[in-house]
Amino acid sequence: MLLSAFVLGLLQLGGAKPLLSKRWNDLAVKHAWVETPRGWEFHSAPPQDHLLDMRIALKQNKLDDLISSLYEVSDPAHERYGQHLSKEEVDVLVAPHPDSIEAVESWLGYHDINPADAHFRSTAGEWITIRVSVAQAERMLNTKYGIYYHAVSDNYVVRTMEYSLPVELHSHVDVVTPTTYFGTLHSMRATSFLQPQTNSLTDDKDSFAAVISPLAVPASCGTTVTPACLRALYNTTNYVPKATATNKLGIAGYLEEFANDADLQTFFKAFRTDAVGATFTHVQVNGGLNTQSDPGVEANLDIQYTEGISFPTPNTYYSTGGSPPFDKDTFTPTNTNEPYLDWLNFILNQTTIPQTFSTSYGDDEQSVPEDYATTVCNLFAQLGARGSSIMFSSGDNGVGGGDCLTNDGTSRTLFQPAFPASCPFVTTVGGTTKVNPEVAISFSGGGFSRYFAQPSYQSASVAPFLTNLGTKFSTLFNASGRGYPDVSAASNGFQVVIGGRTSSVGGTSASSPTVAGIVALLNDFRISEGKAPLGFLNPLIYSTAKTGFNDITSGSNPGCGQTGFTAIAGWDPVTGLGTPDFLRLQALIA
Structure with missing residues (x-):
């Protein structure tokens, strides 16, 4: 103009x-x-x-109108439910x-x-x-x-x-x-880590890809996780996607990582033989890499498990790059090297976008200026209004890593929420371990935002937890803030092929693509029935779909020198509403 x-x-x-x-x-x-x-x-x-x-x-x-529309099209009780906005309609509201x-x-x-x-x-x-x-x-x-x-x-x-x-x-x-x-591509944290102390499955025996009965998930699935384990644990084993011409799943990758094609085929041969030969789409954003020469742990984990659960749903891996190292002797432009903005500006500029996304990165909320965090969070609202479900890892530091000192000059010790996990317009995924029953894993990030107020969609679920907690930790967190995670999934001992070898990987980076894969199947079901995709999930899962999750009632997430929160019946800031049961959720969204 x-x-x-x-x-x-x-x-x-x-x-x-x-x-x-x-x-x-x-x-x-x-x-x-x-x-x-x-x-x-x-x-x-x-x-x-x-x-x-x-x-x-x-x-x-018209940001207020955008957010009102987001909630209306995402609320199963509203007459506008499922009537997601087009790119052009969103543009009118955000102009x-x-x-x-x-x-x-x-x-x-x-x-x-x-x-x-x-x-x-x-x-x-x-x-x-x-x-x-x-x-x-x-x-x-x-x-x-x-x-x-x-x-x-x-x-x-x-x-x-x-x-x-x-x-x-x-x-x-x-x-x-x-x-x-x-925050930059290199200083932000991926929420996954290698687990060399955990035994990995080092060959490609057919038994690793064999179907596991949901009625008898072996205890080994609690520590050595494969797609067969997850499909049995969360009841997706017998679902066959039908809407693969329309339904898509996207993974937002940073840290200049990319997913390796050869490793994916090795993974399929070992853990999902019916998917051998399937590929995914590489999209490079802002100089993102795809050299196929040094695959990232995070990237391979993400694509192998979204594909392992959602196959044959088309997957896209977005590799977001950044500016080169600063060189005082050159004066070429450096872009902002701020990955959320790079990726969000790119994806929101597309006419059609995947119905499901997973992202496995984050920062301490306090390290992100509030005006910046709010602006980025509102961009996620745009994605939700257009009909996309957005999963984020909750982080791997419990209620906070390190000394948890504030950066406002007072050096107080407070629980440290993570961002974008704390944004109310994303669905944040915590971590569990073991089976029969699952329990919260100790590193599962969770807590309450100090930037974002508690949204109305979760108030009825969060209130019982706060009542039960009483005054414990009352000076360490913001009880009126947005609580997270929203849901959770397995996050320990995932078998990932990296450079041709199988390694064990843990972190909520494992649970986020797991939930994204399941949501992609739910979206497939909706689309195949002639219905709209689920879009922004939270108003649905905190209301009519609340019973579609397995409640996790034990475990805690220590950090900041404290014992952290404890998982209890109902919602808690360790595992959220619990882990998904696909068949129950399928019935609830039908």
Whole structure:
């Protein structure tokens, strides 16, 4: 969208700058850290001519209408249930108000940037990306950028400790990046880990792929998990997908990982022989990798278990890349290296999208600026409104990893919720272990958000847990926050083929694709019956589908030097509503 004639006229007047200077020099802080985010240290100042791709998120004019629509089309008791929105209908609701467009474009013009030269604009106009130098960005945001180093990942980023915007823009702009969000492809956490201490199945005997009766799931499935175990445990063994021309399952992958085709075939030969020869679609986003030379544990885990459960449903693996390491001697543009935005902007720009997604990554909520987290969470709401079910791992640190000290300057010890697991518009998946019965696994991430309020869809389920808990841990968590996980699944001893060899892998990264595979089958059933896919799951699973889960009533998730929460009858912040029973859920959504 071009500058309005009025704004252009102002800029062409000799006195334009003085007239506009008061408007654009009255600044207020948008976000600031009181201390450098944990794990990062200041390295040096970047060259002033180093280029950044600055993303500006304009406030969405009808966001409340979008969220209302999301809840209506996701609530089985509502007359609009299943009437998901098209991309064009979502775009109308998320488009910025003309006043917001005028204000942002006038501000850019004041800084001698022509919005017509924007590097990228979303189709609804709520995102604009401009290419600016560090010097320009510092003037625009009244800040100083630095090069920061993350020792654990050996990663450098260009970020700032705070940034400001003109007071007038605070009501028109949600967030500007890259600024104070330090998370990157390499510093964010994958929620899986190798388990070398756990025995793995090292050959391809037919017995590993043999059908297991749901009535007699062997105890070995509690520690050495295969697709046959999961299909029996969660009652999908005899379901044959029918809507494979329409129904799709997507995996969002980060950390420059990719899934290996040869390993998938080895996995099929060992664990699901009827799927041998099946493939999946590779999509590379923002420089994502697919060299097939050094497969990622996380990527192989995800694709092998979504395929292992949902076959022959078509799967797509999205490998999201990022900017190269910072090089002070080159001045080529670096993009924001912020993976959620990279992937979300890509997927929301597509006309058709998978009906089910799984993602197995996350950060401590407190490490993500609240304005950034809210903006990203609202993008997940767009996906849900369009009819997609989005699963996220709950994390592998119980109620919090490490010392759990706050980063607000007070250094208090508090339980540390994870993001995006804490977003109310995703379905978050915790972890279990053992069978007959399943129990909560100790690392299952769970708790209560400090950014997002408890949504109404879960209040009746969360209230009994809080009543039972009483005053225990009352100073360590936000009882009025969004509680998670929502559901759970096995997360221990998954047999994954990596580089041709079978290894045991654990983590809620295993439980998220497991649930996604089951949801994909439920979507297949709905679509094959001429009905809409399930879309955003939470209003359904906390109401009419609540009895479709196996309640987990033992185990806990320690962390932060505390015993953590305990799984009890009903919902709990360790295993959520429990683990899925496909046949029961199928009957409930019919």
